[in-house]
Amino acid sequence: MTDFKQQLIDKIKEGDLEMKPRWHFVVQTAFFLAGIILSALIVVYLLSFITFVLQQNGAWFAPGYGWQGLMLFLLASPWIIIGFSFLFLGLLVILAHRYSFCYERPFLYTLLGVCSIALMGAYLAERAEFHPRMHVFLNQNNVPGLAPMYKKAETRPAAIAAGTISSFTENGFMLKTESDEMIRIVFKQNTKLAPEWKNEGINIMVFGNRASNTIIAIGVRPEREFLKTNRQQRATNTVETRR
Amino acid sequence: MPDNVESDEEIASKVQSGDVEAFGEIINRYQDKLRRYARHFLSAEHEVEDLVQDVFSKAYINLRSFDSDRRFSPWIYRIAHNTFVNEIRRKSRYGFNFIDADTILPILAAPETSDADAINSELDAELKIHLAALPPKYREVLVLFYFESLSYQEIAAVLKIPQSTVGVRMNRGRTKLREIYDQEINKPTS
Missing domain, CATH: 2.40.50.320 (Copper binding periplasmic protein CusF)
Incomplete structure (x- = not known):
């Protein structure tokens, strides 16, 4: 048992085992927080973009016309973007779960909290007409990649x-x-x-x-x-x- | 605890400031506890020894991430838990999931009854004998509570699960242990 302790102490003294500096943990925490903020922003962006696409192509209003309208809504939904939203939502939940304010509560609360914040953000982005403004801006400046993406959103079924x-x-x-x-x-x-x-x-x-x-x-x-x-x-x- | 005995947190602060010998005191205080904790999950003695050494190495490397305003024991048990779980995962003996069914929904833990102490002391003896037969997720909370004397809050911090889930696992673990015990004593002797 003494060997066990001495071996570790010797390793430390010989420099084989070094303590990571404090800044390492500060940077690590900063990366995690940046990851959380970035994932949250991406989720809000994607959710509001889904709303924008559905409003642009008109499918947003289709569920009001019975099951036929509902089918139209489902067929015209941007499923790839919805898939990415879930992916980033999952990433956000995993990153947030590292912190005690999340893991100390039931997982359902974390999930509901994250979803509520994301939906609230998406609602605010929609109210502020973020995407219609983006669309105009991107169209004016012909931004590669993004301008065609917004243009495609206009395609109606x-x-x-x-x-x-x-x-x-x-x-x-x-x-x-x-x-x-x-x-x-x-x-x-x-x-x-x-x-x-x-x-x-x-x-x-x-x-x-x-x-x-x-x-x-x-x-x-x-x-x-x-x-x-x-x-x-x-x-x-x-x-x-x-x- | 007498006033002249330094707390784990004070010793950890000393190590953080570069006192290597103070780390020896941390090893003295925790090596038996961590060995005992490891033995509840791993059977081979050489594995236990290697992994406990690994836990201390990781603890030293990451010691500057420890906040000395908090308690030291949940912090080092968290490292131990991760190290042992990773080893178990590597061997794929047990499935430890990121999301467990009993951490999803809010649960109200049942209050302790007045005969809890009597039951607990009786359970202490049962624990030692039948613990290995319990599923790992129940075994771990019982080990941390009964053998390592961690509070529900500290166990929650080690396992990163809600406190209510710790309570539920404790209750279910005790019930399962009681069932195992009853089966044992009712077994016909040949």
């Missing part, structure tokens, strides 16, 4: 169309889309129409089943104002850049 009413037909109307395409919209008996869908000068969104240039509508609603403004602003910027 075939079953969702947006634009203005060109003319009314017997059982629906003709829709002039953002890309000047004409689509025939046909109402069913149970098509849900928002009260203001006929208002003059507003952009509308149509949800339904598409076959060629016809959509059998399950719902019609006005497009959110900020999305329209945002799109118009980007269009103006693009024209100015071309000049």
Whole structure:
């Protein structure tokens, strides 16, 4: 037993065993905290980006139109980004679990706490219109990698169309889309129409089943104002850049 | 404890300031405790000796991360726990998971009953004999509580689990131990 102790003391005296300096632990803690903050920011960014994508492509409003709308919502969801969000959320939970304020409480509380903070952050980012502003900025500066990612977010599934009413037909109307395409919209008996869908000068969104240039509508609603403004602003910027 | 006896935390502070001989005192105080702790998880004596030496090496290397305002024993037991668990994982004898089912949900631990002391002293004897038959997660909290005299709070810090989970594991561990004991005494003698 004495050998055991003496061996270690000898190792220390000979310099084979050295204490790590205090700054090593300070840097380690700083890295951990930076990792937590960075993971939290990435999670907030990704969650708010998911909301942005769903609002841009219109699928955000689809669940209001029954199971068909719900299917549309699921199909149009950015699953790769959702997967990455879960990955970073997991990383955040693992990093936070190192600290006593997390491991001293049941894991469910940590998970709920982290999710609540992430959702709150994503909500604030959405309220501050972070992504629409980013989209305009990236489009103006043509930032490689990110600008195409935001551009892609605008791609609508075939079953969702947006634009203005060109003319009314017997059982629906003709829709002039953002890309000047004409689509025939046909109402069913149970098509849900928002009260203001006929208002003059507003952009509308149509949800339904598409076959060629016809959509059998399950719902019609006005497009959110900020999305329209945002799109118009980007269009103006693009024209100015071309000049 | 008499006033002239230095606390573990004071000795650790001395080592942090470069007093190598003071580390010898830490070894004196903890080597038997850590050997006993290790023996509850590892059977081969040479493994126990190597791993305990490894624990002290890690403790020395990382001593500057120890905050002397806190208690020293949970800190060194945490190093020991990690070292032994890693060894067990390496050998894949037992599965230690990052998330255990009884750490997920909030649990209210049952209060100790008035006959707890009598039961505990009776259990002390049972523990020594039947501990090896318990699953590791129950065995570890019982070992830390009964043999190493750590509080629930300190065990929670060593194992990085909620205190309520320590209480639940203690209760379940005792119950399982009682079952093992009952099975033993009811076993027909051939």
